[in-house]
Amino acid sequence: xxxxxRIAFAAALTALxxxxxLALAAAPARADDxxxxxxxxxxxxxxxxxYVEECGxxxxxxxxxxxxxxxxRALMGGLDRHFGNDASLAPAQADAIRRWLLAGAGARPADPxxxxxxxRAPWFLREHREVPMPxxxxxxxxxxxxxxxxxxxxxxxxxxxxxxxxxxxSPRSTTGAKP
Numbered sequence: 001x002x003x004x005x006r007i008a009f010a011a012a013l014t015a016l017x018x019x020x021x022l023a024l025a026a027a028p029a030r031a032d033d034x035x036x037x038x039x040x041x042x043x044x045x046x047x048x049x050x051y052v053e054e055c056g057x058x059x060x061x062x063x064x065x066x067x068x069x070x071x072x073r074a075l076m077g078g079l080d081r082h083f084g085n086d087a088s089l090a091p092a093q094a095d096a097i098r099r100w101l102l103a104g105a106g107a108r109p110a111d112p113x114x115x116x117x118x119x120r121a122p123w124f125l126r127e128h129r130e131v132p133m134p135x136x137x138x139x140x141x142x143x144x145x146x147x148x149x150x151x152x153x154x155x156x157x158x159x160x161x162x163x164x165x166x167x168x169x170s171p172r173s174t175t176g177a178k179p
Contacts, residue, residue, distance in 0.1 A: 064104030
């Protein structure tokens with residue numbers, strides 16, 4: 001090996017570990033910090049207008065992936081007694097909403113005890129475990145179903161924790177408000 005080849009070889013041996021070190025140092029910046037959170041993935045199909053209009057008239061039109069299919073079936077089968085309200089729909093409307101919810105339901109195994117409330121789903125409780133109780137009960141939030149109080153993209157089905165803006169807690173009655 002001549003002098004130039006040795007210098008080039010030595011430079012390559014020096015540069016390779018340095019490049020590897022830089023790549024490894026940058027890896028945490030690209031790591032997913034959301035513990036299995038899939039809220040940055042695009043909504044599979046746009047929310048049907050009937051879903052946004054009918055369901056969104058009382059609460060945020062939740063993304064279908066928030067609950068497993070068994071939960072959506074149970075909810076859609078009991079609209080006449082939907083958490084104390086009669087949310088009955090015309091058969092064609094209910095069918096369109098049911099099809100969309102089931103097509104986009106969360107990929108969780110069938111569970112006979114699957115929650116009917118999104119706010120009782122294990123993923124919801126895990127993702128919101130650090131939210132202090134006074135914030136849930138504040139006038140700015142009111143309840144855990146008011147996703148738009150903190151999630152700026154809630155109306156579009158976007159719940160990235162990177163876009164969360166927690167409101168300042170304000171005094172309010174502390175009865176009955178739970179996450």
